[in-house]
Amino acid sequence: MKLVVNGEEHVVEVPVETSLAEVLRDELGLTGTKVACNEGHCGACTVQVDGMPVLSCITLAHTVSGRVTTIEGLRDHPLVAAFVRADAVQCGFCTPGQVVSAAALVAASPEPTVDEIRHAMAGNICRCGTYPKIEEAILHWRD
Amino acid sequence: MELLRPSSLDELDGGVFVAGGTEVVPLLRDGILQTTSLVDLRAIVPRGVRDGRIGAGTTLAELESAQVPDALREACRLAASPQLRRMGTVGGNLLQSTRCWYWRLRYPCRLHGGDRCHAAEGEHREHAIFANDFCVSAHPSDVAAALLALDARLHTSRRNLPLAALYRLPDEADRRTTTLEPGEAILEIEVPPAEASVYLKAMDRRRWSFPQVGVAAARTGARTRIAFAGVAPIPWLLDGETVDAATPLPRTAWKVDVARALLRRALAELG
Structure with a gap:
């Protein structure tokens, strides 16, 4: 799958159940995005998709088609x-x-x-x- | 697990449906939902509001500022954090599972097909005060309570039905809490106009929490419909009964007082 993060396009191969937070941290090394509750309650994992804040810990990476902005961006x-x-x-x-x-x-x-x-x-x-x-x-x- | 992205309703054929993912993704991760195909519905479920019809793919954040009755707007606003409201859809919200901690922790309870209600015997301060003889879980949907009070109808990929008919109480023979069939998707919600409507919610903390008790009231002509969130295993329409009909558990009696007080305030606000 392709993912545009902070203006840069990445190609990653991950299973369907992989969260956006896992891709950012473990595949792309962008560890500025934090995971705390890992179930959408706390907001620590918030990133922007097309400018809108979303919870990357409960977003499946494969369902993201917009441009992602993390704290590194x-x-x-x-x-x-x-x-x-x-x-x-x-x-x-x-x-x-x-x-x-x-x-x-x-x-x-x-x-x-x-x-x-x-x-x-x-x-x-x-x-x-x-x-x-x-x-x-x-x-x-x-x- | 594979991810399917159907482009037409004809392609729907089982699997677990996902739109915003705020409910389904944690349930998959916890192993409560299990599937080999996850079906992303976003390309085929309508989104947006037109002539009193709400696309099931409309997000709570979009509804919060849409031309819809006050009770629905307020239920969306109070439902969850800004991020969750921006992700979660109204169709998915109606299909939320209970927050019962025993169920979430996969205790072999009645809702999971077992023969005990662990909450009835154990910790249940946030549980049901109505229809709680088989399972004492409480349904968390604020939006469902608002739409029940507003007498909404659903259009699914197979049928049209009143919202009340989407829900069923779990029993010995069938533990499901909805009547939705495998492969059936909610497409649109039809909301008749109300002269006045209101949604009030008691929470553990001031911002973003599941309802302890939520009450929706909608007035049309001489008729006022009242529905509750967080008081029964399904969204609860007060149909010819009063809050006095509640059957609280030892540690949910306080919810009856909260329900009564919220209802009094809601009716006063309706005028």
Whole structure:
């Protein structure tokens, strides 16, 4: 199968039951995408497909036809620096998924309100509880 | 396992159907669903809303901002996280399996064909308060409760039926909770207009959780239809009975109070 990830086309041979997260991490070495619950509850594995945040742990790689963007593809996004400035990271495991969701939000709504942020980010859980800092990072992502 | 991508309904011939994958992929991974062919329905199931007919492939996120009755929009909005709502389809949502932990952990319970209901004897604080004499699992679909209250009809690849007829209570002879036959796919959902409708939901936490109790109410003329999520092994239409008819388990009595309170609020909001 062919998969376009961060603008680059890859050809991978994997069984049908392989998740997109497994392909990204194990076949392509893009380990920035994290797997925590592995059943679609926590949002750590969030990547974009055609700009929309989806859960790569419960997406079968073979069913993906759109362009995939992972945290590695957002290396230069201003949100990354904004997360650092706001100190929006504690253990950091959920952070790639948080940034991927936030990047889709600011692409659709460059000046999101707190309500919009809370609505769009509700699917990314942070067990360290850095939510106020994440909110601050997104509010000031272009500063 | 092979992945089939049929391009017409005529090609449908068994296998496990998948669209958004949010329900099916975890069940396959856990071995609860087993198949040699997975059938990607996305090319043949309609998507989008037109004249009160909803394509079964429409995502919950799309319905959330579509011209559909309030109860349905709200049920979609409260159903799950943004990522899941963007992936999951309305047709798939109607076919969700219970969140009963014994069933998910593959205990040999009645729903799996066994002869015990482990939840009835064990941990069941999130389980059923209606129709729970054989299996005490609770059905998690917010959307199904909303569509039941709205008196929706389904168009499948084989027949047209009221939504209520999609569901059946499991019994000794047949453990299934739907009447869908192998190879039959839900294609469209027809939603008659309602004068007013509402969906309210109690959750363990404020955002994105399965319903402890969800209540949908829809008023058309002098008639108000009421349906619940999370209270019975199937989406539960309150048909000529009241919440007083509930038969709670030792640790689900609290759900009766929640159902009563939510219903009172829903009816007040309907006006």
